[in-house]
Amino acid sequence: MSVVDDIKARLDIVSVISHYVPSLKKTGRNYKALCPFHAEKTPSFVVDPTRQIWRCFGGCNEGGDIFSFIMKIEGYDFREALRVLAEQAGVQLEEQTPESKAYRDHLEQLQLLLDEAAQLYHEYLCNAAEAETARQYVMQKRGLLPETIEQFQIGYAPNSWSFVLDHFRTLGYSLSDLSEAGLISENEQGRYYDRFRHRLMIPIRNARGHTIGFGARALDSDQNPKYLNSPQGPLFDKSKNLFGFDLARRAIRETETAVIVEGYLDVIQAHQAGYHNVVAQMGTALTETQVQLLAKYANRLILALDTDAAGQQATMRGLSVMQESLTGAFSQVVPLFDAKNMMRTGGRLSLDIRVLRLPEGKDPDDFIRAHPELWAEQVEQAQPLAQYVIDIGTQDLPSNATIQERENVARQLLPLLVATENDLTKRYNVQLLATRLRIPEADLLSLASALQQHQQRGTSIKTIVKPKKTTPTNNGHSSTSGxxxxxxxxxxxxxxxxxxxxxxxxxxxxxxxxxxxxxxxxxxxxxxxxxxxxxxxxxxxxxxxxxxxxxxxxxxxxxxxxxxxxxxxxxxxxxxxxxxxxxxxxxxxxxxxxxxxxxxxxxxxxxxxxxxxxxxxxxxxxxxxxxxxxxxxxxxxxxxxxxxxxxxxxxxxxxxxxxxxxxxxxxxxxxxxxxxxxx
Ligand SMILES: [Zn+2]
Incomplete structure (x- = not known):
C-alpha cells in the first residue's frame, strides 16, 4: 500500500471536510452543504462517504478526493497536502532513501560531466593550435559557418590518450564516472584511456538541450570506424532520442512536418541553410518511440533515405522480412526501411509518411550544400510511402510481364499496402497497385484477404494469450471503485x-x-x-x-x-x-x-x-x-x-x-x- 492509500484508509473524508465546512449535513447516503469554493444560496456541494470523494455541481463543477480538497481550500500543492494529511493520519512519510538520492545525484553529475565535456571539446576546436586541421575540415571541407559550429557545439577531440582523462581527473571526477559517461575506455591491462581521439565531436543532446552522448567522426581516411558513438548508458539511449530534436522541435511544430535524415551532418547542413525541421535517427533503425515523439508535433513525416543501392537493398530486405513474419504487431524497434511498420504506425497515429529521394543519388548534406534553395521543393515533392513501395517493388518488372509475374509482385506488396489502419488509405493503396499491375482491384482485394487469413493461420500459435472475456474493472487495490x-x-x-x-x-x-x-x-x-x-x-x-x-x-x-x-x-x-x-x-x-x-x-x-x-x-x-x-x-x-x-x-x-x-x-x-x- 502506498502512503497515499494508507492516509486515505486512516482519514475519513467527511470528518476532514467538516472541519472546513461545518454545515455539512447528511442527506440520504451522501452529505451536502453550501460549496466552500463559490458563493451560492442552495447547496450544490456533495460529499460521498462510500467513494470518499466530493463534488460541486454549482459554479465549480469539479470534484476530487481528500487531497484535491485540501489542495484547493488551503492552496497547497500535492506535496504539501501529502505532508499535512500524513501528519493528521499519523502516517510516517517515507524519507528519500540514501540509495535513490545517490542514484539521482549520480545521473545529474553524469549529465553535468557530459555538458562540460562538450564545452571542452568545443573550445578546443575553436582555439587550440593543434585543432587547425579539424577547423579546416569542418569549415572548408564541410562548409560549416562559425555560428553553426557554435549552435551545435561542435568540437574536436585531440589525438591524445588522456586529454579528457587528465582534465576531468584534475577536477575530481572518478574513473567510473568518466567511464559510465562513455568518455573513457579500459584496456585489457585495466588501464584507462580517452575513447575519442582525433575526431570531430558532435554532441548529441536530449530534448531539453543537455548533452547525453557524442557522435564522433573520423578525420583521417584510414581511421575506423568512420563514426564512433557514445556507448548506450543510463543517459544515452539512441532508440529514444533524435539528433537535432532540441533545435528542431519548434520548426516541426510550426510546419507540422518533420524531415528525418540519416546523418548528423545532414541535420547540421539543413539547419545552416535555414531548414530547421530536420532531425536524424541514430544508428540503423528508426524506432516507434522516435516516430511517436515526432507525431506529437508533426502530422507529416518525410524520410530522406539514402538512394544508393544499399538503401534500396535495405528497402527490399525490409519487404522480405515482412513477408516472413508480420506478427509482432507492436514491435518496439522498426528497421528504418520497414515500410510495413511505418505504414501501420503512420495509420495508427494518423501520420502522412512520405519518402524523399534526392536526385543524382546525393545525400542531404551534399544536396543542400550544392543547391540550398532547392531543398524545400524536394521536400514538397516527397512521395507517399505507398507509392514509393510500389515503385521499388515493381521497378524490375518488365513491361511485358506475364500475369503470373505480376501476381507474384502483388503477393509481395499487398501485405504492406493494407497494413495501414486507415480504410480509405488502404483502399487507395490497393487502387494504386491495381493500376500499376493492370490487375482488377477486386482481385487484389480478395488476394489480400486470402493472404491475411493464411498469415493468421500460420501464426496462431503466437497469440495463444487471449484477453479476458469480462470487462476489466478495479483490480482489488481498494474497495473504492475504479x-x-x-x-x-x-x-x-x-x-x-x-x-x-x-x-x-x-x-x-x-x-x-x-x-x-x-x-x-x-x-x-x-x-x-x-x-x-x-x-x-x-x-x-x-x-x-x-x-x-x-x-x-x-x-x-x-x-x-x-x-x-x-x-x-x-x-x-x-x-x-x-x-x-x-x-x-x-x-x-x-x-x-x-x-x-x-x-x-x-x-x-x-x-x-x-x-x-x-x-x-x-x-x-x-x-x-x-x-x-x-x-x-x-x-x-x-x-x-x-x-x-x-x-x-x-x-x-x-x-x-x-x-x-x-x-x-x-x-x-x-x-x-x-x-x-x-x-
Ligand atoms: Zn462550488
Missing amino acids: IGTERYVIARLLEHPDWLFVVNRKLRELAQEHEGLREFLTPIHTQDFSQEVYRVLYRLIEAASYAGESSPMNYIYSEAPYEISSLAETILQETQPQGFRKSSSTVHWSTAEMVSILRAQDSSLYDESEILRDFVIRTLTLRLERIKNERNDRYFFLSTDYGILSNEDMALVSLYTQAQKLLEQTIRNLTQRQDNQRL
Missing part, C-alpha cells in the same frame, strides 16, 4: 506515454460517429482520474510529453519532488510481475501481466498489442466510470432537491445514459475482439 484501474492506467502510461494516442483516437472516432455525445468523448483528461495522486502523475506524464521527453520517469526524476517520484516508482513496480512484493490478496494478474510473464519465459509468445488492447479497454473504463458516477451524483443531487427532474435535467441525465451505453458497447466490442481491425 482506483485499481486508475493506478493501472498511470503505470502503463509511465512506461508507454504514447499509448494515450490510441485511446484518444478511439474517443475521437466515437465523437465523430456520435456528434450529440461529443462532450462525453473528449480526450483523456485529469478529471478522468478521481484520485489526486493519479491526477498529479497524469499531469507530469503530459508535461513530459510536451517537453519532448519520451520517458516520463526521467522527467519525473528531474522535475518532480522526491515524494512524487517515489510514488511513481511504487506504482510502476507494482504492475511489474518481476519483483512483485505485494501480498497475494492484493495481486490480480491482468492480461498484461500474464503476457509479461509469458514473455519472460518465451519471447515468441509475447504480443504487445494484447497489452495495448488491455490498456485501451481500461482507459475507456475510466471514462465510463466517470460518466456513471457523474450521472448518478447528478441524479441524486437534482432529484433530492426538487423531488422531480425538470425536462432540462432529464435530458441531461438521458445524455449521460446514452454516453454510458455507447462506452459499454465499445468496451464490450474491444474485449470480444470484434473491433480487431480498429486497434
